[in-house]
Amino acid sequence: MLPAAFTARLTRLLDRERFLTSAADCMAYAYDNSRKLGVPEAVAFPYTTEEVRAIVAACHDHGVALTPRGRGTGTAGGSVPENGGLVLSLERMHRILAVDPANRIMVVEPGVLNQQVQDAARVHGFFWPPDPSSAAYCTVGGNLATCAAGPHAVKYGVTRDHVLALTAVTGKGEIIHTGTYTTKGVVGYDLTRLIVGSEGTLAVITEAVLKLTPLPEAVAGVTAHFRDLTACARAITRIMAQPHVPSALEFLDAGALNLIRAHYPGLVPADTHAMLMIEVDGSASEIQTAQAAILAACADPELIQAQPVADTVSLWAARKALSPLLRDIAPKKINEDVAVPVSFLPEFLAGVVALAREHRVANVNFGHAGNGNIHVNLLVNPDDEAELARAMTCLDRIFELVIRLRGTLSGEHGVGREKRPYVGREIDPVTLGVMREVKRVFDPKGILNPGKIFPTEEDIAVTAGGKRHA
């Protein structure tokens, strides 16, 4: 499939074990955590920015699709090479180039794991706030490409808030340098944050200057159990309206709690229908103040109990129990990642429950409630076509609700190929047109991660179909 001249050029560029073309090797780079498949014709493993430049230039010259990839932990199919071509695996560009605690900076290659950044920063009393649940095995490059977040975004912000500068290679095979090595800088356009979150469609990041944050002195928490979902949602709103911002504010609904109960009897009281796990950090006195304020905000006729928690192990017990269970149910779940303004969470969560009931679809919701970022899961039997159709209609109505409540279809997972059909619901055609033109500036031949983010004609037809069902 690949032009022979292209293959020859890459063979000259890279030694044998860094340019793989066998079907078996390619299969290992055909999927991500979206469980969708797209088999590439080849996989390349550059070591340097210059090698990335040469590879992208070859793809540009020969019109070969290039899909950049970290460790393939994304859930939206962003690193699935749905159009074949070349996977550019950044996993061997895994050097930490500099740790500069005096300037609160770390310089890394894209293949460094998030956890390695945390470990290298911790020695100096710092951390890097983005903490997706895959932190132990996802790459910084992937975090940057998706503008990843995680539970601590409620206090610390998302990836874009913690990167100062990038070296990257555009779709023309040109090396660019964005941003500054300083915490302030206003010379030229902010290409750094344009590339962050662009899912590998504008440029391949080859080096990043990360901004580090001092580790909090201590961490503690609060757990709160509610008899009622709406009461819990109201408490979330009150917690976020008071000034002591939690460092995490995680929510589990009845469906999530039932999953836990079925496998861990006794871990969650029987009458809890919604639960909050709230982390606070800072000095001992700050923690005490924040805990008191948050306990007060939890007060509600439908509150069963709320209590301070000193150790983070018991704080996160329920959430940790949920993780493997979610993986178990994953083959039969539609996993969404919407976010709504926090004050609309009561209306949103009640709406999702009502829609799931109306369409007779099992539903589990949990997530980063402090950002209004809810992972909505619809559980379906993939062999039951009627149920699947009901679930897709239900999903469509949920997205309508999200947009009506001024929310977004993806808080942190990204568009990839999974949410591409729905992008037009959120972004108007003119703005989407500007984005397409920006894409053409960086990647005039459309070789970088083709097909991602922007809805295709077919996508639009499918979604319109979904709309009619509703």
Add this chain to the structure above:
Amino acid sequence: MLPAAFTARLTRLLDRERFLTSAADCMAYAYDNSRKLGVPEAVAFPYTTEEVRAIVAACHDHGVALTPRGRGTGTAGGSVPENGGLVLSLERMHRILAVDPANRIMVVEPGVLNQQVQDAARVHGFFWPPDPSSAAYCTVGGNLATCAAGPHAVKYGVTRDHVLALTAVTGKGEIIHTGTYTTKGVVGYDLTRLIVGSEGTLAVITEAVLKLTPLPEAVAGVTAHFRDLTACARAITRIMAQPHVPSALEFLDAGALNLIRAHYPGLVPADTHAMLMIEVDGSASEIQTAQAAILAACADPELIQAQPVADTVSLWAARKALSPLLRDIAPKKINEDVAVPVSFLPEFLAGVVALAREHRVANVNFGHAGNGNIHVNLLVNPDDEAELARAMTCLDRIFELVIRLRGTLSGEHGVGREKRPYVGREIDPVTLGVMREVKRVFDPKGILNPGKIFPTEEDIAVTAGGKRHA
């Protein structure tokens, strides 16, 4: 000068007192705080996004230069219509459209003053962190266009960190909507932060969704007096290397202190050659801890005294005394706004002093030291051509030093027309080329704030000349 058909079209669009063409009226919109002049042929005052769209479309159709303007408080000439044409004054789009404390959001038109945002937020226990010294009379639109900052950026970040979404009109006269009403969102490219800091060259912002931050419980500080500049710079580095981030870390050098002494005898001790004003905020216990940590970081053989300050009036006394004096000396000063990594401040400040001495130019430095952001002032007699030439050579060498120390030529003032000739020192030609192409996407006819940011051929010749002198 303006095409008659264009004037007729704007006359139809806007009532008489919102489309001014007399020379006297135009003169009032010919300058900003850079003290450079560029007289427009007309000034328009839209009320709505739709009116902005119609005006930009008219400029687009007739090829008329359009310079967006808030209140003209910028110091880099960003709102000076150096190519004439139309000034689009956003000052009458000054409505606060929504205050939404539950979601920590305020929605504003661009002509709202920064101080009005602060006042409206304060009622609900919030503030908006960007705080340029012109806060009382500069507009949010200008803050967004320049990615303004101020003393509190060291803890709270800059404008780009405190905006969630924009409505804007591109140079084609098309309305776009960027970002989300939520604190997380990864659908599509981050056009919000691309437009923030683009100095009105990509689009005219007509509405902004601002992210609010809870007011700190209390504010206090530390003042520190040093016998020696380098000792002070070392203390800055130590303060920023410990985890208790000050909410402001302002620096005054011997030149700045001498200006104060001349007008306010007794305010600053005679042997102080460098001074820090350090603000800390938070709870009483946090403040106490931070003050102790910062006092410890100030310890130095060349420290004269460092002491906690309870009231902010005495904390800021020296800085407040300096402000009017700087205005007095302004006609004869070259005012720069560089930033270097904090750990390089000792080398940078020593370097500036040496260069000023070498070129026999009076020099005053002060600024936001926690971000490494130093306002370097060269004081010259504008009638003394030889001195002016020495100052320009000295400036050139200072910029070389900044770049060598991985710094940036502008921390917060922006490029405008003042720093345009030097942009090529900081941004490589390929990256600058991408920025030019992005500009063409938003503004294909180049009508939006033409001439700003990107160096002209003439600029480059002038700077190269400067380089030869050095």
